[in-house]
Amino acid sequence: MLVSFQRGVRVVVLIALLAVGPAFLGASAQDDLPEVPRERTLVTQGWDYYNQIPSADNFNPYLGALLHARNNQHYTMNESLFYYDYFTGDVIPWLATGYTYNDDFTEVTITLHEGITWSDGEALTAEDVVFTIETLKANAPDLQLSSAMNTWVASAVASDDTTIVITLTKAGPRWVVDTFATGQAARFVVLPKHIWDGQDAKTFAFFDLAKGWPVGTGPYTLVRSGEDAVIFDRRDSWWALDAGLAEALPAPERIIYVAAAAEAMPQLYISNTLDMGRSLSIGLWEGARVQNPNLITWNDSGPVWGAPDGCVYRLTFNNIRPPFDNVTIRQAIDHAIDRNEIVALAYESSTTPVVAPLSSFAGVQAYVTPLQDVIDASGVGTFDTSMTDQLMQDAGYTKNADGLWADSSGAVLQFSMTAASTDPAGPVLVQQLREAGFDVTSDVLQGAAFTDAARAGNFDLHLWVHCGSTYDPWLTLEHYHSKYSAAEGEPTNNLRAYTRYANPELDALLDTMETMVPSPNDPAYMDLVSQALAIYLRDLPDITLAEELQVIPFNTTYWTGWPSAADPYSHGFPPWDGFARVIHRLQPAQ
Structure with a gap:
């Protein structure tokens, strides 16, 4: 096996990776695996x-x-109660057959399929679901989803083997969909009570291949795990076949998860080493597809290649750090930003500018269209440095001899913008702000350092994405609720809500919206959305720049049946819950 070192990063570059024989796997009990040909192996x-x-x-x-639950297990071993079709708005039952609310949305009854079995042959029942909920509640805030579960769930009871009755602490008309159907970063994974009962959930690794751990209900089982790869082999049986939910076992006989750094991705796609994985920037994508015509993505032509993902690019202010606690400063910076130039230069015209944190999913646009007057009236997104000048002067700043903004004492306003090393918008934004008189420097971080800065509030401005609005504006706007605000240095409990902005007026609107069934056809609900959006556009806790349309390559050399704009049977985002539907649809190309 040939290994290449790029900037100190180990990258596997040859198909020898996929031989999965002893030479690749090394000497271990895990290595006694049958060989599976490349054309029956999916590599991610x-x-x-x-x-x-x-x-x-x-x-x-x-x-x-950001570990196995969203990088490999959700389309191999783990299955969800429900999946969600982001294009139609349909909830797709899977482990569950359906759910019903009581009249005031404070109680929900979920019914499971009969005959669901774990990979060790034990039955999955309502007791497993209740046990999982209770485990999360008992371990808040240390486990993913535990704080939310503790906040929302008063009790959960298994009334029989297939029925769970959950009493909520308040009305939650979105709760089932948001908790059980739309996992993106964190997601609800049912735990097998017969294994987890008596374990310390904060330390239990759930890994012992000799015992068949981890177990799951999906059509694959873990057969090997190491620092170089994680391998799942297809099982011979699967409850979904017996239930009539699936017509056949998935076509890939083996799924291999490998690690790779950003700089390695283009070559791994070009060389047919990868079948699927992380998105590429527009320039890298266009270069890769020329070298490997078997690569496809959501759209079959450019410059807009990618699909909506419920996210926008944003520049976040640390709203508790002066001078960014001053809304006038935030407004001034907004008018110094040329979104059209950012889209043209940084994103190579592959997306569109936006000023509100709302995606182009059809369900969200049903709200945006009638609210366009609110957006237009705000003036947000108008690139006009004369407006910047006036606002900065209103805030008590003047330009010095060097053309930089300084306060009444002559001290120059200096700040930094934190950006990921792979973000092409960083240099463009820094240059625009400098041209408007701001003495801004770029603080380029990678990996955990970048996300840790956001979580801890260790930044002035932070350039990242904002995800949330997949079917309702509240899903994004609620990230500006003051319950997520924290003192500087204290971690926020929601990495999508790290502005540290607080406004009781907005809180009250969001709290009311949360208890209502969202609908663009409900005048009362639309009035609340309009008010909340107007406050966001007035106060600008962050600046929305453009929609994120990720270009995710799929390789048709070995596998066909990938989702696309022409065949949108599923979303095309590998880390999201529901991507198992894609794996189930794939067919061998050879």
Whole structure:
């Protein structure tokens, strides 16, 4: 096996990776595996960038959002109660057959399929679901989803083997969909009570291949895990076949998850080493597809290649750090930003500018269209440095001899913008702000350092994405609720809500919206959305720049049946819950 070193990062570059014989796997009890030909093997990089497989001996799904639960297990071993079709708005039952609310949305009854079995042959029942909920509540705030579960759930009871009755602490008309159907970073994974009962959920690794751990209900089982790869082989049986939910076992006989860093991705796609994985920037994508015509993505032509993902690019202010606690400063910076130039230069015209944190999913646009007057009236997104000048003067600043903004004492306003090393918008934004008189420097971080800065509030401005609005504006707007605000240095409990902005007026609107069934056809609900959006556009806790349309390559050399704009049977985002539907649809190309 040939290994290449790029900037100190170990990258597997040859198809020898896929031979999965002893030479690749090394001497271990895990290596006694049957050979599977490449054309029956699916190779994925998962989603998150790693130099080597993290936590190769820990498959606890609630320890860390960016590990196996969203990089490989959700389309191999783990299955969800429900999946969600982001294009139609349909909830797709899977482990569950359906759910019903009581009249005031404070109680929900979920019914499971009969005959669901874990990979060790034990039955999955309502007791497993209740046990999982209770385990999360008992371990708040240390486990993923535990704080939310503790906040929302008063009690959960299994009334029989297939029925769970959950009493909520308040009305939650979105709760089932948001908790059980739309997992993206964190997601609800049912735990097998017969294994987890009596374990310390905060430390239990759920890994012992000799015992068949981890177990799951999906059509694959873990057969090997190490720092170089994690391997899942297809099982001979699967409850979904017996239930009539699936017509056949998935076509891939083996799925291999490998780690890769960002700089390795283009070559791994070009060389047919990868079938799927993380997105590429527009320039790298266009270069890769020329070298490998078997690569496809959501759209079959450019410049807009990618699909909506419920996310926008944003520049976040640390709203408790002066002078960014001053809304006038935030407004001034907004008018110094040329979104059209950012889209043209940084994103190579592959997306569109936006000023509100709302995606182009059809369900969200049903709200945006009638609210366009609110957006237009705000003036947000108007690139006009004369407006910047006036606002900065209103805030007590003047330009010095060097053309830089300084306060009344003559001290120059200096700040930094934190950005990921791979973000092409960083240099463009820094240059625009400098041209408007701001003495801004770029603080380029990678990996955990970048996300840790956001979580701890250790930044002035932070350039990242904002995800949430997949079917309702509240899903994004609620990230500006003051319950997420924290003192500087104290971690926020929601990495999508790290502005540290607080406004009781907005809180009250969001709290009311949360208890209502969202609908663009409900005048009362639309009035609340309009008011909340107007406050966001007035106060600008962050600046929305453009929609994120990720270009995710799929390789048709070995596998066909990938989702696309022409065949949108599923979303095309590997880390999201529901991507199992894609794996189930794939067919061999050879």
